[in-house]
Amino acid sequence: MFARRLTTLCLVSFTALTGSAAFAGADKVAFPENWDKGVLYGTVDRHDIKQYRELYSTKAAVDAVKAGKPIPSGTVLTLVQYKAKVDDKGNVVKGTDGKFQKGDLVAYTVMEKRAGWGTEYKDDIRNGEWEYQVFTADKKPNEKANINGCFQCHKPHEKQDFVISLAKLSGTAPGAKPVPKSGTVVAVADFLFGPEKAEAKVGQPVTWANMDDSPHQVTLSGPNGRRSGVMLKGQTETMTFDAPGVYSYICGLHPNMKGTVEVK
Ligand code: HEC
Ligand SMILES: [Cu+2]
The missing domain is CATH 2.60.40.420 (Cupredoxins -  blue copper proteins)
Structure with a gap:
């Protein structure tokens, strides 16, 4: 208890000293209890980190994006991370469909958008009205998560409202540019x-x-x-x-x- 309070104090003073943006905003994001009642709009086989991921969205967001409208306030996107099933040599075991299979649940990474959120961030880091949070497999906020990293990695995707998998959400993958004949x-x-x-x-x-x-x-x-x-x-x-x-x-x-x- 005491140790925990001490950590909190240290964090606070560190932030005050460096003047860097605090990511207290993550606390606004509650665990998305009904994530699996939403729309499963994509899955990702992450070969690089041997994970299988499921992407869930609230239905209103899918409807809006398909209709060419902005992602509405109240949208919650939940990326559920699972270990991919591996054999005793550590190689990924694929299903009959050639895809990764679901192993243990690792974490829930969540982004939530609400009107008026994000105003406390500087422009070079702000992700519109989105906040980010990570929950452990037992649905508790992961206090060690690098929330700054979420903002940094999603920031370049500003043109698609910071949602990297937007094309999956809208169900359209725009046409490919032709490969040049030389080179x-x-x-x-x-x-x-x-x-x-x-x-x-x-x-x-x-x-x-x-x-x-x-x-x-x-x-x-x-x-x-x-x-x-x-x-x-x-x-x-x-x-x-x-x-x-x-x-x-x-x-x-x-x-x-x-x-x-x-x-x-
Ligand atoms: C190194 C870059 C990187 C970092 C850091 C990162 N993400 Fe992402 N995020 C991605 C990529 C790439 C995707 C697309 C899905 C995939 O490939 O797994 C994604 C997808 C998502 C999605 C699904 C919606 C979307 O934008 O496509 C959520 C939710 C999400 N990330 C939350 C987080 C949270 C919370 C954090 C911070 C703990 C975080 N991300 C940090 C790269 C990153
Ligand atoms: Cu890549």
Whole structure:
């Protein structure tokens, strides 16, 4: 009890000292008791972290997005994380449909939008009217969760109201851009860039093509890291390089996905 109070005090004074945004807003998000009564609008096989995920939305949000309207106040999106089933060697066991299978429930990550929320955040971090929270398998808020990280990773998706899986929610995956006839092609499949070390010529296009159900986003390393658009399944993104060198990049959505392009 005492230790706990001490931690809280430390947190408070740390925040006061650094002046950084507090994420007390997470407390506004209650455990979504009826998450499984909502709409299951997508599942994700996360090859990178061996998880199976289910995405649930309140029905009003699905109806609004399908009708081309903004996501309404009161929307709750619940991403339920499960361990993927693995064999005794730790390899994922796929079902007859080729997809991951549900193992133990790991956590619930939740985002909730309400009119008037978010005003206390600075523009460089604010995610509109959304707040984020993580709940453990026994439905308690996870006090160790990095809520700042939620805001940072979802922030670049401002154009789609910070919802990364919006295309799944609306049931539309917009048409792919054609792959240029010249240049280098890198396939993105099972959370890997292939080839991981690609080669290209100065000024020639390098095209990434996403085969995964999960979205990916090429993000060049370095201070001014150029970002491609977010690629949904079947979509491509193209970049050209004006100077020779070895360019390393990661996926902006799954930072443990890495690749390089050697430009000659
Ligand atoms: C490294 C980037 C990253 C971070 C950090 C992150 N997310 Fe996400 N989030 C994603 C991606 C990518 C998806 C799309 C589904 C998938 O691939 O699992 C997603 C999807 C979601 C969704 C489903 C709705 C949507 O936007 O598609 C919720 C809810 C969510 N995240 C909550 C959180 C919470 C809460 C946190 C903080 C604890 C968090 N996220 C941190 C990348 C991130
Ligand atoms: Cu990715």
